[in-house]
Amino acid sequence: MIEVKNLVKKYGNFTAVDNISFDAHPGEIVGLLGPNGAGKTTTMRILTGYMPVTSGEVKVAGYDVIEDSMEVRQRVGYMPEQVPLYPDMTVEAFVLYWARLRQTEKPKQRTQDVLEQFGLLDRRKKLVRSLSKGLRQRLGLAQALVHSPSVIILDEPTIGIDPKQVVEVREVVRSLRENHTILFSSHILSEVEQICDRVVIINNGKIVAEGTTDILGEQTHSGLALYVHIDGEKAHIEQLLHDLPAVTDIQLHESGFIIRGHDEELRHAVMQVVADHRLELLEMRPVDRRLEDIFIKLVN
C-alpha cells in the first residue's frame, strides 16, 4: 500500500532523506521512529504528495506520488505534526469544511460519522479553541479521515499530550488498523512498540534498523539474544557459533557477536562449543532489545 524505494530528499545541498526504502501493507501499523531531525516529517510530506522527491520512487495505493498526486491525496489521510485548526470555527463546521474541500460524498453525513467515531459528537457545537490538547488531536484525526482514506499518515500524533490522552490516541489508532495502512511517526520507542506492528528506525535520513514489535516483545520476556565474546580469531568463532543448531541469527557486535535463538539451549550450546574447542569465554550476557540498544545510542 505504501512503497518507498531509494527515496532521496535534498534541501539545497543538505540531504534530509538519504536513500531509504520500506513498505507498509493494509492492516499494518508501521512506526517511523527517530530522533528530532531524522527525516520523519520530510518522508511523510513526500508520501502525502505535498513535496517532491529528489530521487527515488514513492507509491501509495499503487499511485506514484508525483505523477498521480491527486489520486494519492484522495487516498491518504494526513495528520501533520502541527494540525492546522481554525480556532474560531465550531468542531462540526471545521470537519464539514474539510469534508467539502476534499469533495467527500454526502459531506454532512460523513461529518457526523467521523465526529461520532472520534467521540466528538457531543462537542460538535463547541469552538475549536475551547478543546483540550487531547481533543484537538482527535479532531485532527477526524479531519484527516473525513474522506475515508485507505492510508493514514500520522506525524508524531502524541506529542505534547498527557499520558491518559496518549492511551486514547493509541486506542483510536489501533481501532483503525483493520481497514487501513497506517504510518505513525514518533521519537519515543516505547510508544511505537505499543502501537505499531513493525518499526523502521531512521537517523540522519538513513534507515538504521527495522523489526517487528512482537519479536522485540518476545526478546524481553525470554532473553532470546545473547552477547558473546570468545577469545580467538573472529571468522573462526563466527563459524563455530553459526554452526550451532540453537543459533538462529548471528551478528557482529563490539568485540564479539550477538546471537539469537532459544534461551537456555543457546547458553548451553555456547558453553559446549567453548569446552569442545578449548576456547576462552570472555563475556556472555543477555542483550537488551536490539532496537532499544540502537535507539538509545542514537538519541544519546
Ligand SMILES: Nc1ncnc2c1ncn2[C@@H]1O[C@H](COP(=O)(O)OP(=O)(O)O)[C@@H](O)[C@H]1O
Ligand atoms: N524546508 C526545509 N529546508 C531545509 N532543511 C529542512 C527543511 N525541512 C527539514 N529540514 C531539515 O531536514 C532534516 C530532517 O527534518 P525532518 O524531516 O523535519 O525531521 P524529523 O521530522 O524526523 O524531526 C532536519 O535536519 C531539518 O532541519
Ligand SMILES: [Mg+2]
Ligand atoms: Mg518531524
